[in-house]
Amino acid sequence: MKIFLSYRRDDTGGRAGRLFDVLVARFGAQNVFQDVSSAAPGFDFTERVEQAIATSDAVLVVIGPSWLDSATADGRRRIDQPDDFVRHEVGSALASGMPVVPVLVDDAELPLAERLPDDIRGLVHRQAVSVRDESWRQDVDDLIRRLEGREQTTSGTRRPWLIAGIAGFLRIAFFSELSRRARLEIFGVLAGMVATFFLVFRVVGFTGEMYPKFALRFWNAI
Numbered sequence: 001m002k003i004f005l006s007y008r009r010d011d012t013g014g015r016a017g018r019l020f021d022v023l024v025a026r027f028g029a030q031n032v033f034q035d036v037s038s039a040a041p042g043f044d045f046t047e048r049v050e051q052a053i054a055t056s057d058a059v060l061v062v063i064g065p066s067w068l069d070s071a072t073a074d075g076r077r078r079i080d081q082p083d084d085f086v087r088h089e090v091g092s093a094l095a096s097g098m099p100v101v102p103v104l105v106d107d108a109e110l111p112l113a114e115r116l117p118d119d120i121r122g123l124v125h126r127q128a129v130s131v132r133d134e135s136w137r138q139d140v141d142d143l144i145r146r147l148e149g150r151e152q153t154t155s156g157t158r159r160p161w162l163i164a165g166i167a168g169f170l171r172i173a174f175f176s177e178l179s180r181r182a183r184l185e186i187f188g189v190l191a192g193m194v195a196t197f198f199l200v201f202r203v204v205g206f207t208g209e210m211y212p213k214f215a216l217r218f219w220n221a222i
Contacts, residue, residue: 001027001147004053005034006089007062008070008078015105016062019131022140049085050092058147059093059100061123068111080117091119102128103143 003023007016016034023032033052053059067086070078078084093100102110102123113124129146131139 001058002031002056003027003033003147004056004059004089004093005032005062006059006086006093008064008067008086011066011070012062012064012105015064015131018136019060019062019103019140023144026144046085046088049089053089053092053096053098056093056098059089059098060103060143061090061093061100062103062105063110063128064106064108067108068115079120087117087120090123094120094122100126101143101146102126104128104130106133 005016005020005023007013009016020032020034033049033056068077068079072078072081079087081087090100100123104110110124110128113121116123129139129143131143
């Protein structure tokens with residue numbers, strides 16, 4: 001799985017570097033793009049960024065308290081400038097249709113849509129993840145699980161639709177007037193559904209290597 005890390009150095013440089021180290025340990029240095037460490041010297045930086053986004057499976061936008069209002073020397077907001085690298089990165093990622101995850105650090109909040117340029121307002125519709133200093137490891141682990149398409153087991157809950165489906169089948173089988181053959185057919189269908197679910201969860205949920213884009217989009221959809 002390839003991940004692109006977008007951030008402002010004067011806003012979240014330290015935390016972005018910390019997150020980069022964890023992602024590299026999990027996915028490998030060749031699969032995580034962070035501008036300074038990933039762009040080879042002598043190449044067009046903008047072109048390199050666009051290539052990295054195009055080949056990524058997900059883009060993480062690290063947002064701190066000054067991400068939105070970071071200003072140039074003359075007091076203009078960087079995000080309002082057409083040549084702002086962060087704006088360019090976020091805009092390219094949103095336009096590509098790939099998963100874009102706002103990662104909120106240092107108690108930051110997702111910006112209001114009306115305070116963003118038109119081309120990146122779609123960022124506010126993406127489900128954000130908070131990574132707090134006091135629970136850094138746990139929050140980052142939950143983020144990685146989401147990138148890999150797995151449930152956040154630390155939340156203590158699972159999505160109830162599978163349990164509800166099983167309960168419905170059992171109710172039909174035991175409390176309705178069905179023949180023995182019909183009940184056996186119901187149990188067969190139920191067994192097939194359970195086996196399929198655990199097979200898909202094991203392949204996509206635990207490894208995260210097969211169909212990572214589908215896994216993350218499926219997570220966001222439900």
